Amino acid sequence: MGINFSSTPFYYLLTIYYLAAKAKKKSAKGEITLEELLHVNWSLIAPILILQFILTITALISCIKQGDTNGPKWLWILLILFISLFGPILYFVVGRKNN
Incomplete structure (x- = not known):
């Protein structure tokens, strides 16, 4: 039995930060923009x-x-x-x- 960290608020914040950084790299290719990702x-x-x-x-x-x-x-x-x-x-x- 392990501890599930995926439902903590810190996980959500880290996930958003990671995806934002990833989207910033992809935006140069025209795939996704940071604004589209953070539209929550x-x-x-x-x-x-x-x-x-x-x-x-x-x-x-x-x-x-x-x-x-x-x-x-x-x-x-x-x-x-x-x-x-x-x-x-x-x-x-x-x-x-x-x-």
Whole structure:
């Protein structure tokens, strides 16, 4: 079982940067331009990124302050950080112990 980094926001940013650099090289050949590549509908992407950021920060704070969790705390922190949107949701549903 490996950690999937492909759903983290950093991966998206690195992918956009890589594709932009690649497009800049190809634009000399007339295949694709940088403007075409970066034409993204941010009205759809921004709310998801904001929700992911808020859930991640909230889940991390809750996990750190929580006395006991269902499972090792270090594992929950890794899941929250590296499983993007579903890690924090999984922590709130399964990881927290009810007092």
